[in-house]
Amino acid sequence: MTQYIDVALIITSIALIASVILQSKGAGLGGLTGTDTGGVFTARRGIEKTLFSATILLSVVFFALAIASIFLTR
Numbered sequence: 001m002t003q004y005i006d007v008a009l010i011i012t013s014i015a016l017i018a019s020v021i022l023q024s025k026g027a028g029l030g031g032l033t034g035t036d037t038g039g040v041f042t043a044r045r046g047i048e049k050t051l052f053s054a055t056i057l058l059s060v061v062f063f064a065l066a067i068a069s070i071f072l073t074r
């Protein structure tokens with residue numbers, strides 16, 4: 001069972017990293033390092049909103065899998 005959770009953690013982490021990189025792609029290369037781009041806040045629409053929601057969902061799934069992995073390895 002722990003092997004399945006470990007594989008799911010790896011897949012989820014790769015998807016989470018990809019979604020974060022895709023979100024910061026529109027902000028330029030400075031967005032990857034966390035520097036301020038000086039832009040004005042705009043509302044998320046379309047694919048940006050979907051990607052933002054997917055990132056939140058992936059982070060919740062990753063957190064749940066990490067907690068489950070801790071409890072199953074005991």
